[in-house]
Amino acid sequence: MFSYIILLLPLLAIFMMMRSQKKRQAQMQSMQTSLQPGSGVRTIGGMYALVKAVNDETVELEVAPGVVAHYTKGAIAAVLEPLEYDAIINGRPAEDEAVEDAAADADADEKPLSLSKDEAKADAEAPESK
Structure with missing residues (x-):
């Protein structure tokens, strides 16, 4: 059980970083179109x-x-x-x-x-x- 948590934490962190990067890119794209x-x-x-x-x-x-x-x-x-x-x-x-x-x-x-x-x-x- 403990090993699953250790494996899931880095995957969750990577997912959150990718998500925030996509949000920033979408915000930059909308700003450039405005x-x-x-x-x-x-x-x-x-x-x-x-x-x-x-x-x-x-x-x-x-x-x-x-x-x-x-x-x-x-x-x-x-x-x-x-x-x-x-x-x-x-x-x-x-x-x-x-x-x-x-x-x-x-x-x-x-x-x-x-x-x-x-x-x-x-x-x-x-x-x-x-």
Whole structure:
């Protein structure tokens, strides 16, 4: 009985390794088929770029404005969501910019600050009517 367990453990380990390898290959294949122009990607070297064109074996990536390089599809580590790509490239997500724009609009409705002491005193004494 003990010898059967010793024989089954390596077979089980091999089976599990093959299964996880197939899952990774299927995930990589689906990621490569989802590549389309305009997508943000990260390469296996850690470089972020935009996809300009997808060919049979290669992908054209715009690594800087006006600079296009050819990479194999296997060099793409991840296809990024647009908000995630924007957050990485610009340093903050687009949602934060929308919040800041709304805050700036709210501040614009308030009275501008005065540098003159006389104007500040007159504003403080005058009753506000809204």
